[in-house]
Amino acid sequence: MSYNRLLLVLGAMCALAFGVAACGGEEGETSGENTAEESSAAEGGELSGTIRIDGSSTVAPLSEAAAEMFQAENPGVRVTVGTSGTGGGFEKFCAGETDISDASRAIEDDEVAACEENGIAWEEVQVANDGLAVVINPENDWASCLTVEQLKTIWDRGSEVDNWNQVDPSFPDEEMQLFGAGTDSGTFDYFTDAVNGEEGRSRSDYQATEDDNVTVQGVSGSRGGIGYFGLSYVNENEGKIVAAEVDGGDGCVAPSSETVQSGDYTPLGRPLFVYPSDKALQRPEVKAFVEFYIANQQAITEQALFVPMTDEQVTASEEKVASLAGGGS
Amino acid sequence: MSTVDAPIGRGPQSDRVKGTLFRLALLSSLALGLITLIALLADVVISGAARLNGDLLTNFPSGIPENAGAQSAIFGTIWVIGLTGLMCIPVGVGAAIYLEEYADRERWWNRAIELNIQNLAAVPSIVYGILGLAFLVRGAFGLGQVVLAGAMTLALLVLPIVIIASREAIRAVPPSIREGSMALGATKWQTIRRQVLPGAIPGIATGSILALSRAIGEAAPLVLLGALTFITFNPEGLDSAFTVLPIQIFNWISRPQEEFQTLAAAAIVVLLVILLTMNAAAILLRNRYQRKW
Amino acid sequence: MPAAGPDRELMQATDASALSQPAVRPLGRARPRWGERAIQGLLFLCAAVSVVTTVCIVVALVEPTISFFGEVPIGDFLFGTEWAPLFSPPSFGVLPLITATLTTTFVALCVCIPAGLGAAIYLSEYAHPRARKVLKPVLEILAGIPTVVYGFFALTFLTPLLQDVWPGFLGDPPQIFNMLAAGLVMGVMILPTVASLSEDALTAVPQALREGAYGMGASKMQVATRIVVPAALSGIVASFVLGISRAVGETMIVLVAAGGTPNLSFIPTEPGQTMTAFIAAAGIGDQPTGSVGYKTLFAVGSTLFVATLLMNVLSIRLVRKYREVYE
Numbered sequence: 021m022s023y024n025r026l027l028l029v030l031g032a033m034c035a036l037a038f039g040v041a042a043c044g045g046e047e048g049e050t051s052g053e054n055t056a057e058e059s060s061a062a063e064g065g066e067l068s069g070t071i072r073i074d075g076s077s078t079v080a081p082l083s084e085a086a087a088e089m090f091q092a093e094n095p096g097v098r099v100t101v102g103t104s105g106t107g108g109g110f111e112k113f114c115a116g117e118t119d120i121s122d123a124s125r126a127i128e129d130d131e132v133a134a135c136e137e138n139g140i141a142w143e144e145v146q147v148a149n150d151g152l153a154v155v156i157n158p159e160n161d162w163a164s165c166l167t168v169e170q171l172k173t174i175w176d177r178g179s180e181v182d183n184w185n186q187v188d189p190s191f192p193d194e195e196m197q198l199f200g201a202g203t204d205s206g207t208f209d210y211f212t213d214a215v216n217g218e219e220g221r222s223r224s225d226y227q228a229t230e231d232d233n234v235t236v237q238g239v240s241g242s243r244g245g246i247g248y249f250g251l252s253y254v255n256e257n258e259g260k261i262v263a264a265e266v267d268g269g270d271g272c273v274a275p276s277s278e279t280v281q282s283g284d285y286t287p288l289g290r291p292l293f294v295y296p297s298d299k300a301l302q303r304p305e306v307k308a309f310v311e312f313y314i315a316n317q318q319a320i321t322e323q324a325l326f327v328p329m330t331d332e333q334v335t336a337s338e339e340k341v342a343s344l345a346g347g348g349s
Numbered sequence: 350m351s352t353v354d355a356p357i358g359r360g361p362q363s364d365r366v367k368g369t370l371f372r373l374a375l376l377s378s379l380a381l382g383l384i385t386l387i388a389l390l391a392d393v394v395i396s397g398a399a400r401l402n403g404d405l406l407t408n409f410p411s412g413i414p415e416n417a418g419a420q421s422a423i424f425g426t427i428w429v430i431g432l433t434g435l436m437c438i439p440v441g442v443g444a445a446i447y448l449e450e451y452a453d454r455e456r457w458w459n460r461a462i463e464l465n466i467q468n469l470a471a472v473p474s475i476v477y478g479i480l481g482l483a484f485l486v487r488g489a490f491g492l493g494q495v496v497l498a499g500a501m502t503l504a505l506l507v508l509p510i511v512i513i514a515s516r517e518a519i520r521a522v523p524p525s526i527r528e529g530s531m532a533l534g535a536t537k538w539q540t541i542r543r544q545v546l547p548g549a550i551p552g553i554a555t556g557s558i559l560a561l562s563r564a565i566g567e568a569a570p571l572v573l574l575g576a577l578t579f580i581t582f583n584p585e586g587l588d589s590a591f592t593v594l595p596i597q598i599f600n601w602i603s604r605p606q607e608e609f610q611t612l613a614a615a616a617i618v619v620l621l622v623i624l625l626t627m628n629a630a631a632i633l634l635r636n637r638y639q640r641k642w
Numbered sequence: 643m644p645a646a647g648p649d650r651e652l653m654q655a656t657d658a659s660a661l662s663q664p665a666v667r668p669l670g671r672a673r674p675r676w677g678e679r680a681i682q683g684l685l686f687l688c689a690a691v692s693v694v695t696t697v698c699i700v701v702a703l704v705e706p707t708i709s710f711f712g713e714v715p716i717g718d719f720l721f722g723t724e725w726a727p728l729f730s731p732p733s734f735g736v737l738p739l740i741t742a743t744l745t746t747t748f749v750a751l752c753v754c755i756p757a758g759l760g761a762a763i764y765l766s767e768y769a770h771p772r773a774r775k776v777l778k779p780v781l782e783i784l785a786g787i788p789t790v791v792y793g794f795f796a797l798t799f800l801t802p803l804l805q806d807v808w809p810g811f812l813g814d815p816p817q818i819f820n821m822l823a824a825g826l827v828m829g830v831m832i833l834p835t836v837a838s839l840s841e842d843a844l845t846a847v848p849q850a851l852r853e854g855a856y857g858m859g860a861s862k863m864q865v866a867t868r869i870v871v872p873a874a875l876s877g878i879v880a881s882f883v884l885g886i887s888r889a890v891g892e893t894m895i896v897l898v899a900a901g902g903t904p905n906l907s908f909i910p911t912e913p914g915q916t917m918t919a920f921i922a923a924a925g926i927g928d929q930p931t932g933s934v935g936y937k938t939l940f941a942v943g944s945t946l947f948v949a950t951l952l953m954n955v956l957s958i959r960l961v962r963k964y965r966e967v968y969e
Contacts, residue, residue, distance in 0.1 A: 106930075110930065117493075128930045130933065209928070230902060238818050367863060381753075465696050476699060520876065599790050642849065
């Protein structure tokens with residue numbers, strides 16, 4: 021009998037706990053499809069509502085930084101960020117489940133069609149720049165500048181290069197260890213496109229990983245190591261790895277905020293985009309957020325360890341947002 | 350443990366040597382698990398010690414490591430795992446009772462259910478994420494990317510563990526107990542409720558411990574469902590957006606800044622504390638109802 | 643046997659009193675107990691949840707899989723030796739993923755089955771009951787550590803350790819990503835599942851069996867191995883099956899520690915991408931959800947599902963043959 025009572029007590033405790041927890045917070049979870057009534061529309065008044073962002077895990081730190089700063093100024097608004105991947109993000113975006121999609125690649129035709137089917141109009145809004153750094157071990161003093169052709173020799177499909185002296189006879193006899201991004205990532209797509217001329221075109225026998233910190237570990241642990249990842253991982257790991265200069269045809273250029281922004285660091289500089297939907301921009305809090313995102317891009321990119329946009333890029337983004345919000349729907 | 354510790358007299362020398370070696374082998378098996386556990390815990394606690402303070406519990410996620418905390422993830426985990434337990438344990442035990450007590454083993458559909466449950470235990474967790482996205486978040490249930498959908502998905506994921514463990518526990522209750530109860534005039538359900546289930550509680554408790562331990566550590570299926578990586582409020586109801594600690598941990602581990610690695614380790618410690626607290630109830634029950642037949 | 647003496651009188655007395663009361667319902671058909679039926683129905687529904695889950699999984703997997711095989715010949719998929727679906731040009735041979743899954747699972751089982759069973763036997767037969775009450779939950783903590791943590795533990799602690807102590811005669815030392823570290827760590831993670839469930843089964847074996855064996859002069863080791871373990875075989879095998887299923891379906895550990903480079907090889911010191919690691923990477927990756935690259939996820943998922951189904955059919959047959967009922 022006591023076992024029954026015990027069960028009853030446990031059950032009651034659970035019910036009580038949930039009751040307390042449920043009644044504790046305010047009500048109201050708005051989803052991306054909510055109408056404007058749920059958010060305040062008064063000019064000069066408090067903004068409120070929920071903004072849903074999802075997509076690439078590369079762009080997510082930017083959106084998170086923007087969300088944090090925006091929420092500090094507009095405490096009535098809640099911004100949430102997910103990382104189901106660029107593809108997963110677009111799928112949810114075109115189903116109307118999210119307001120803004122983070123993307124580390126351009127939207128593809130299938131996805132464009134899906135959005136059209138559901139009546140979702142969008143714009144590709146640039147929010148930052150990023151550079152892909154080619155990194156080597158600090159003891160590697162011979163490959164401090166690599167041309168794109170040399171990179172292609174190393175990374176191209178079918179390449180059998182496994183020693184540095186095969187890249188350039190003046191390089192020492194040092195075994196090469198290759199590390200890189202997993203094939204499912206936008207980083208892989210961008211690197212192969214820029215270096216080998218075609219997305220997805222790459223040798224397949226390198227150590228692939230989803231986590232760039234692991235690439236750092238791999239390259240720093242092996243004298244002949246070479247890898248590639250976004251600029252944000254370079255500065256945080258000074259001493260463990262060194263970014264090689266890349267010669268894109270106009271001389272050796274070291275990757276840095278300035279060279280990426282100016283476009284000198286080529287071809288491994290890339291823009292990063294978000295895709296807001298026209299429906300979402302009809303809501304004042306979303307519009308305010310996207311405008312905030314662009315206007316404060318200097319501070320946001322700094323916090324997220326990316327590269328800021330140039331003034332022209334900022335203006336272009338602002339215009340796109342205005343057109344989508346104004347005449348888009 | 351046996352009531353007799355050593356047989357009458359001592360056996361031949363070779364037997365004793367074998368016996369000692371055997372005992373050593375067993376002890377080293379146990380030691381393997383314990384040593385690994387200690388190594389892991391030490392590694393995690395030492396790495397995370399710097400950030401194991403109140404900030405972790407009171408702050409929300411942030412891009413600035415000094416300001417970051419895991420409050421939304423902690424509450425999200427408590428909500429999701431609490432709901433998961435509430436759903437998977439009754440359903441799992443119910444299914445186990447049905448399969449052991451009521452189902453005719455010769456019928457093909459009951460054997461199909463048995464095979465089915467075993468198979469489900471091997472399906473990778475991310476497939477459950479796809480399942481949840483298709484049928485719970487969208488589709489038939491249409492719940493949206495909310496706490497309830499996440500909990501239901503996890504409950505489905507760990508259900509086979511509960512069912513299999515509970516089945517074994519129920520099976521271990523000697524038939525004489527059931528027969529005695531029936532002979533005294535109890536109905537089948539009365540027998541189950543008052544004799545079989547109490548005897549099976551230890552095994553069921555083990556099953557629920559293993560199931561919730563599995564559920565609390567899952568990240569990938571929830572990410573697919575729409576659990577967030579950045580959220581600055583706690584869940585407010587079953588229909589609330591959410592995140593969980595493993596997602597937060599994985600997110601922090603992948604960041605370039607060193608301080609985030611420390612935060613990740615601290616969050617792991619918090620996760621283990623939550624797990625222990627949740628399992629404590631089951632462990633107490635198990636110890637209380639442990640019996641020898 | 644006819645009642646004698648006082649019992650007979652009691653029976654006659656009861657008979658007499660029975661005649662003077664309303665007739666007791668005779669043995670015969672029981673009246674239907676609707677409460678019982680309702681409960682049975684409810685329990686059946688609980689069991690049916692698992693069937694519904696499988697149906698939904700099959701539905702979710704089947705359509706994209708069929709669509710995938712419309713674009714990629716099934717022969718290429720099943721017998722091809724290179725897995726490079728997102729490269730250009732793509733290659734869809736699933737064998738490298740299968741060898742990696744088999745290798746990591748095998749390594750994991752080499753750890754978790756002997757060690758799990760050994761720990762279970764120790765806890766149930768040799769350990770002091772108070773020690774058992776403490777050690778069992780402590781061991782179960784291992785099951786609750788997030789798999790992400792295990793993955794990084796394998797990568798940052800175990801692999802360098804293995805590289806340092808690797809004896810020369812075993813060939814090349816493990817690479818930074820390798821299936822051995824992932825498998826070993828997976829084995830430790832599954833150990834509590836095998837140990838705890840087996841231990842429950844061993845403890846449930848009636849004392850009478852042990853005492854009978856001791857009474858006949860058996861040693862403790864003989865009792866444990868020849869009496870108790872066979873008696874608890876059903877529960878032990880169930881724990882093995884659960885352990886194997888877990889090893890095959892594990893995602894995070896192999897994703898982090900074994901790497902993302904498909905490799906058609908059974909050599910554990912090399913890296914490899916298992917089926918589950920690929921599915922996870924594709925699921926949260928950047929591929930558009932309608933593309934062939936994304937649909938590979940479903941094709942591999944279906945392959946895994948069918949493979950584990952076959953494995954489970956075999957194991958159930960085996961268990962049925964050897965299960966014994968005691969008492």
